[in-house]
Amino acid sequence: MSETVFGKIIAGEIPTDKLYEDDDCICIKDISPQAPTHVLLIPKKAIPRLVDATAEDQAMLGRLMLKAGDIARMLGVDEAFRLVVNNGAGAGQTVFHLHLHILANKRFEEGDGLGL
Numbered sequence: 001m002s003e004t005v006f007g008k009i010i011a012g013e014i015p016t017d018k019l020y021e022d023d024d025c026i027c028i029k030d031i032s033p034q035a036p037t038h039v040l041l042i043p044k045k046a047i048p049r050l051v052d053a054t055a056e057d058q059a060m061l062g063r064l065m066l067k068a069g070d071i072a073r074m075l076g077v078d079e080a081f082r083l084v085v086n087n088g089a090g091a092g093q094t095v096f097h098l099h100l101h102i103l104a105n106k107r108f109e110e111g112d113g114l115g116l
């Protein structure tokens with residue numbers, strides 16, 4: 001559970017700015033925000049990358065998506081937010097414990113698509 005920084009946060013081994021926690025997941029503020037609102041929704045199960053998830057994780061991942069909406073509502077950004085999952089180092093993943101970035105309060109230009 002605690003090989004990555006997120007595993008250590010979930011295990012309570014390092015302090016964090018925690019916004020939400022339940023049996024499945026934890027939501028924390030990103031330490032290096034890329035938008036005025038930037039939080040991370042992290043499943044407690046240590047799945048390294050999205051592609052490492054299996055059918056066994058289906059229900060938990062579904063709950064995680066619903067929870068992302070709840071968190072957006074809780075933060076008052078449910079009208080405009082972006083959900084990002086980086087899968088693999090080549091896509092910018094730096095912490096190999098699956099997590100969803102919730103980004104908001106940044107001007108997402110109309111038509112900028114994925115911002116790639």
Ligand code: AMP
Pocket residue numbers: 005016028029030031032033040085086092093094095096
């Ligand atoms: P990714 O690049 O998709 O793997 O995202 C990892 C994210 O974790 C980055 O946005 C980091 O700023 C963030 N991060 C790394 N360490 C911490 C930490 N101790 N607390 C909160 N966020 C962190």
